[in-house]
Structure formats: structure tokens, C-alpha cells
Amino acid sequence: MNNGSKFKVLFIIQPDTRRIWAAVAEKLDAGREFRATLGLLCVAAMLKDFEDVECQLIDCSARNFGYPELHESIKSCNPDLVCMSALTFSLLDVRKSAHVAKEACPNTKICLGGVHVNLFPAETLNLKEVDYIVHGEGEKPFREMVRALKDGNIEAIKSVEGVGCKVGSETILNGPGEIIRDMDSFPIPAYDLLDLTKYSHVLSEGKRSMSIQTSRGCPYACTFCDIRKTAFRFKSPEKVVEEIMYLMKTGNTDFFIVDDTISVHKNRLNDICELIIKKGIKITFKISARVDNLDEESLNLLKRAGCNRINFGVESGSQRLLDYLEKDVTLQQIKETFRMTREAGIQTFAYLIIGIPTETTSEMEKSVEFVSEIRADYFNISICTPYPKTALTDRMIADNLIPSDYWQKFAEDPKEDFRVQFWNNAFKDDELRGLQQNLMKKFYRRPAYLLRELSKIRSGSEFLRKAKVGLRILR
């Protein structure tokens, strides 16, 4: 601790300078949005009642900070503990930030959590910059770990479930933090650590937009996703509305619901909407959902509650490829749900994947035709990327499409020049990127689409916003 004063915890959202991926069209991705890392805010909230702990947060993306600015800020904060959330896809920047923190304040300790740490706990703990990791559900273990650290009770950390630590020459890795079924027991994420005026999205009608979470987990089995077959747990409608109202008081009226699949329990989703309507809360929000668990009733309730866009993982216009990905939906279900969503007055965003093993160019073209046919308002193409520790990666290794588990090597030794590969037998990576660009242009340049979008424009500022997105895609 700093000279008998408070124990200082600094949460950092790292700069975004070392991208290892380009699965989403880069032009569309660049500057697309600032989203605060919710996982970090969830664990930060667990320290609120520790009177001898002081928390600060630096969001490098929102403040446009590079490493020199980050170094200066860490130095002036002089934290006891620096905490960051790591995706495999952000690991290089997280590691560089840890390095910068140690340079700025050699006595500070580094703690990492997040998706990458959940997938590779031992490998992350082995990185030389890292002192502590938290894996599994982070709230409880993090609180216990900080309690022990601030009290100087280092021995106690060794037995906290969900924590890994280096103490002297010892490295200890306990099992993952237990899954908490009752999400109402969590405090409201520490939004107060953010400058809430900084967060928005190109499709948020110019308003501020903040991420919220109403549930965790997803029972479905899509092979490309590492959330597959995880326990679904959730907050009550009352708790969700409490968080919304808390953020509304700060001036935020647009929300991005980050749930993996909010629509798993249709009745719970309906209850949330009904409560928003009953309380007369005026907000807009976006959700991600599956096509097979929304019906007219929920779509109408969603519209009345303020939902103005639903993101659907359409993935492909070929049933054969949907089955390959174990998506467990039919093309007919996709068509039906897009029709119902449109009729309910909610915009649709379709996510497509191209370059799925065995996919042909004509199947890719058919997918884009399918997205036109279902009249998606927006769409985006990702190139099929076997993500770490997914069933798709395992299958591609078994089918000899990937020579070995290259993610494992990256996790053990995250080299700066590492780049994601698509591991497609039929197309080179550059060919897939070219197809991705051309297919996107084909969709957005259709006269029918342009006319439809122009007819929806209600103001000059809306025109400018849409033109900005459009130019980014079409250039």
C-alpha cells in the first residue's frame, strides 16, 4: 500500500494498436464504436464498499491515448494494482500495457481477467508481466483477492478459488471462480468510473450509448463460438430496469445489450419489455438474438419497449453450411423472423460468415442474395476464423485443415507478429478479404437498398451519419 494511504486499484482499457485480426472488413470496423469493457466494470463494482480502496479507470480508446500517454497517467496514479480484461484478440495490447505499467511504476502488480484468461489461465499467469489472474466468473474471486492484497495477507490469496498468483518463487493456480446463478446479487457495474459522454456507436442515432448485460451464457451449440453450451443465468426484470434507470439519470438513453442470447427465455424477455413499458421509460436499445426464439408477441413488446435494432447471426444462406456450423436453424426460420421483425418496425442487422470450410464462391454469393431477399437493413461479413478453444477449431484440426493448435502456441508465447489466419484450403487469405469487400459493396450499392435507406432519412444530421457509414463501406 502507498504509505498507509488507500490501496489504489487502476483499471485500464488498453490502447488498440496491435490487432491480430481482420475478420470483419477493416474499413467498417475502424472507429466504429467505443464500448466500455463491461467485465472490468463488473469486477470494479465489487470493491465499492471497501473504504480503504481507491479505484480509477483509464479508457485509452475513449481518451485517444497511445502508450506514452498511458505511461504518464499510470505514473501519476501510482497504483498498487493494475487490472485489465484480455480477449485473445487484444492480448498483445494488454501485455504491452502491463509492460508499460511496470516501467512506470515498478512496484505495481498486474492482474488480468476476461475471456482469454478463462480459456488459457495457466498460460496467462506464466507471462512475465502478470502477477495475478482471475478466471471463471470474476466478481467473487476478485473481491477476495483485493481484500487479501489490501490487508497485506498474501497467504490468503493462495486459497481463493478463481485466482492464480505468483508469490515469491511459487506459482499457484486454483480452479475457476464458481458460476453465480443469482445475477441479482451483483452490484450495478461501476459505470461511475467512466466519462459517460464518450461512448456512442455509428448506428446510435448520434446518442450516447452504453453496454448493459441482462443474462450470461447460452445453451446453443454453434461450433464457432466459445460460449456454446454454457449455463444460462440472468437478472430479474426489476434489476435490469434498475440498471437502465441508473444510467438514464446520467443522461444515457440508448443501450447495447451485450447478452450472448437474450432471447433464450422468451417469457423473461417479454417481462423485461413489459416492465419498461409499464414504467413509461423512454429509451432505445439493441439486442442480439437467435431467429428461432422470437415470435410476433415478443417482437411487438420489444418494439414498444424501445428496441430499434436486432442483430441476428444469419451466418449463411446455405442450409448445408448452417448445418456444418451446428447453428440449428433453418433458412425458412430466418426468412420468417426477418419478416416479423420488419413488420414489428424494428431494424435488422444480419451477420454473415464467408470462407466456411468447403464453401464455394457461388455459395458466398448466394448468402448475400439471401440477405437481400430477407431485406436486412444492415449486414456485415466476417471471414470464418477458427477461434481459440472452439469446436470448429477442434474439427478443423481433426480434418487436417489446421496443422496444429496455433492458438495454444500464441497463448504460451504471444509474439508481436502473430496474425490470425483463416485456414481455408480453397482460397488464400487475400482472396477471402477481396471477396468480403466486393460482396459488401454489392449489397450496399444495390439501387433498391439505397432508395430504401434514403426514404428513411428524417434529418440532415441523420443523412451525414449514414453517409459516413456508407462511404466507409463503399470506398
Ligand code: B12
Ligand atoms: C459485447 C461484445 C463486443 C463489443 C464490446 C467489446 C468490449 N470492448 O467490451 C464489440 C462489438 C465492440 C466487440 C468487438 C469484438 N469482439 Co466481442 N464480444 C462481445 C460479447 C458478446 C460480450 C462481452 C461482454 O461485455 N461480456 C460481459 C462481461 C461481464 O463478461 P466478461 O467480459 O467475460 O467478464 C467476466 C469475466 O470474464 C471476468 N473478467 C473480465 N474482465 C476482467 C478483468 C479483471 C481484472 C478481472 C479480475 C476479471 C475479469 O469477470 C467478469 C464478470 O464475471 C462477447 C461474448 C462473451 N460472452 O464474452 C464477445 C467476444 C468477447 N468478442 C469476441 C471477438 C472475437 C471480438 C472482435 C475481435 C470481433 C471482430 N471485430 O472481429 C472484436 C474485438 C474488440 C476488442 N478489441 O475489444 C470474442 C472473443 C474471443 C476471444 N477468445 O478473444 C467473444 C468471446 C465472442 C465469441 N464467442 O467468440 N465485442
Ligand code: SF4
Ligand atoms: S453463436 Fe450465439 S447462439 Fe450460437 S452458441 Fe454462441 S452465443 Fe449461443
